């Protein structure tokens with residue numbers, strides 16, 4: 229190197245530090261690219277994205293290439309810096325060169341470019357790929373050798389370097405992604421997306437109209453009462469049964485009843501003939517499954533039966549859709565707000581038959597939903613007994629006072645929400 233002037237050596241050194249900065253930044257840029265954005269750009273046929281994607285398909289080779297390049301230029305730079313140090317200051321120069329070069333490389337070739345790449349991965353990685361791609365071809369034998377040795381060492385320790393990282397999302401991770409979409413997706417849409425993911429966690433029993441609230445007509449009643457009920461019920465489809473709901477005949481649609489009336493054929497036999505057979509749903513069916521089953525069977529209403537074939541309740545397509553988009557206006561079933569009565573002292577009076585899920589949703593409480601569906605059921609299960617009035621208890625962290633008992637069920641409770649309670653995740 230004696231015949232190269234010191235100023236040229238300085239120039240080469242500066243150039244090498246620039247190359248080092250390039251490799252450092254492209255390493256961080258490539259590795260911190262958002263995989264889902266990249267996928268999206270690839271699908272949109274973005275050329276840079278496609279090139280980057282191809283490089284990233286073998287991360288071991290890409291890292292090999294970048295690190296070979298980076299180390300090569302760093303080591304060369306240190307050799308040149310040593311020569312410069314020797315020339316300028318003699319033996320002490322080696323120490324000075326080592327110290328100064330470490331500092332310069334850290335700042336200009338490592339920390340600064342890497343930080344920039346971490347903040348703007350696409351701006352760095354996309355243009356860098358234009359250089360990295362041909363470099364990969366040129367240096368391929370060298371990369372192959374280095375990777376081959378390093379992969380075999382990894383295998384000795386029980387790792388499989390060719391497995392690739394598993395970037396498939398679980399539904400919980402997808403939920404986090406949706407929640408973090410921030411302002412990109414309007415809040416209402418985010419809520420809907422999360423609700424769709426949540427459908428699998430909710431079963432038909434959780435949202436059904438319980439058996440005792442099904443609008444149903446006993447075909448053995450006298451005809452006048454049947455007609456009155458058909459006309460006055462707020463529901464379009466009503467269940468026809470003989471003596472007991474367990475002996476159900478089918479659903480009768482108000483439209484069909486109307487047609488019979490118009491033709492003057494409105495009597496028991498014709499009404500029975502106009503009923504539609506019942507669609508049964510096994511209890512415990514998750515909502516996402518049921519939604520598809522309604523679609524496949526072209527049904528909109530079904531009865532939920534338990535393992536003994538006893539009818540537990542009723543669920544409609546509308547009920548499942550409401551889980552996704554929120555309540556529709558046509559719902560005539562009692563709203564949670566009808567069953568929750570705020571008091572001046574900050575407590576709430578609840579009806580015993582209020583649905584726990586509805587209350588949690590309305591109030592943001594965390595009463596357990598994995599057991600009974602109603603407040604009454606929850607209290608009875610907790611006490612393992614039919615309670616007396618004026619009993620106070622603390623259920624899932626919520627102080628409660630039973631105010632009224634009727635026919636062995638809790639009719640009214642007072643709940644004092646503890647404002648300082650930490651929400652429990654359910």
Ligand SMILES: Nc1ncnc2c1ncn2[C@@H]1O[C@H](COP(=O)(O)OP(=O)(O)OP(=O)(O)O)[C@@H](O)[C@H]1O
Pocket residue numbers: 437441442443444462463464465466467528529542543544545546547558559560561
């Ligand atoms: N026979 C019934 N008994 C009790 N609740 C019912 C009955 N039919 C429907 N519901 C409830 O009423 C709500 C509205 O359901 P849906 O829209 O299917 O019925 P609808 O409004 O009576 O009929 P449609 O919209 O077809 O005129 C849902 O919450 C559903 O569970």
Ligand SMILES: [Mg+2]
Pocket residue numbers: 546558
């Ligand atoms: Mg309706």
